[in-house]
Amino acid sequence: MQTFATEAIDWPDSAPDLRRRVRALVAEHGESDPVRRANCWTKPDPSFSARLGAAGLLGMTWPSEYGGHERSQLERYIVIEELLAAGAPVGAHWIADRQSGPLLLRYGSEHEKRRWVPGMARGEVFACIGLSEPNSGSDLASVRTSARRVGDSWVINGQKVWTTGAHVAHLMIALIRSEEGSERQQGLSQFVIPMDAPGVTVKPIIDLTGAHEFNEVFFDDVRLPDTALLGTQGNGWSQATAELSLERSGPERYLSSMVLFLELVRHASRHPDPAVRDLIGRLTAETWTLRLMSASVAAKLARGEDPALEATIVKDLGNAFEQALPELVQAAVDVAPSGPEALGQVMGYLLQVSPSFSLRGGTREIIKGIIARGLGLR
Structure with a gap:
């Protein structure tokens, strides 16, 4: 049976300098709204993304040929950790830097790589992911959005839903059924779709906090060139699941509520309480354990492991x-959640949005099934 093996992380010599650079950029930006600092990887700020790109802090592991900086996975991890801990508004470039850029570099045609990837590294081109569809729940294999071959083009029809950041994205990488009559995981392909292509319509989904993070996206006879096919026709399922591994592996999977923890520590320094002190100790131990596990994943990626x-x-x-x-x-x-104290404001916001945390990247039931298969239990 395979088990989770953590390891001592050999952080690179560049780590202290990278941390100082990121902290300086965040301090210069000066985000003061405590609610915007929570769950910050959903908060877009294109100007901040451009500043990160100009500083060489996006596309860090990518080839220089496509605008990357050929740094290590652990160096990238350090930058991400600092940004999330500070609550920096990284939502605009997040998906492009985390998974769309690497996916394009691995599977994309030369035309698509040169069209999109350098702009992603500059923090000027943003991406979204077209997976979920209406009436499908978490059953990703039930995709019905279709791609039909017409001459040397593809014509896309259908709908995606719960698409994070589609309203600020320049492109979508979408999982689409490209073989008529196919079912489940068979006959699926991935396509690169410009969000300004004729026939693409984005409609907002406003959540109960009033925020606009999610969207519906409609495709009405969207015509794409042959170069828009990502990878191999019919191989979309395995490509998409590999993409989800990138999505699940980062520190954002335990740092979305970190601003609340830091506000709790600040509150406790002014209002000492033994019960709160004990809670802080417990949360600190859990955070450190999760950090070690997450960083171990980054170390394995750095060695080329899966x-x-x-x-x-x-x-x-x-x-x-x-x-x-x-x-x-x-x-x-x-x-009070609605009071003047930052702790209450962040707590009130996260009480409303945190139920969605176990949906993104796969519901808890789906995730536990994947873990069970990986451990040989089913």
Whole structure:
């Protein structure tokens, strides 16, 4: 049976300088709204993304030929960790830097790579992911959006839903049924779709906090060139699941609520309480354990290994941690969610949005099934 093996991380010599650079950029940006600093990888700020790109902090592991900087996976991990811990508004470039850029570099035609990837590294081109569809729940294999071959083009029809960041994205990488009559995982392909292509319509989904993070995206006879096919026709399922491994492996899977933890520590420094002190100790131990597990995944990626199972375990445990945090704080501290104190504001916001944390990247039930298969239990 395969088990999760953590390891001592050999952080690169560049780590202290990278941390100083990121902290300086965040301080210069000066985000003061505590709610925007929570769950910050969903908060877009194109100007901040451009500043990161200009500083060489996006596309860090990518080839220089496509605008990347050929740094290590651990160096990239350090930058991400600092940005998330500070609550920096990284939502605009997040998906492009995390998974769309690497996917294009691995599977994309030369035309598509040169069209999109350098702009992603500059923090000027943003991406979204076209997976979920209406009436499908978490059953990704039930995709019905279709791609029909017409001459030397593809014509796309259908709909995607819960598409994060589609309203700011320049392109979508979508999983689409490219073989008529196929079912389930068979006959699926991935396509690169410009969001300004004729026939693409984006409609907002406003959540209960009033935020616009999700969208519906409609495709009405969207015509794409042959170069828009990503990878091999019919291989979309395996490509998409590999993409989800990238999505599940980062520190964002346990740091979405970290701003609340830091506000709790600040509150406790002014209002000492033994119960709160004990809670802080417990949360600190859990955070450090999750960090070691997450960084171990990054170390394996740096060695060229495929830690898909470990990434999925981190995703499941990390989501459980960050979902529980606002409820634990609410039970321990008498602070009003709508009051003037930052702790209450962040707690109130996360109490509303944290139920969604275990949906993104795969529901908890799906994730536990993947873990069970990886461990040989089913």
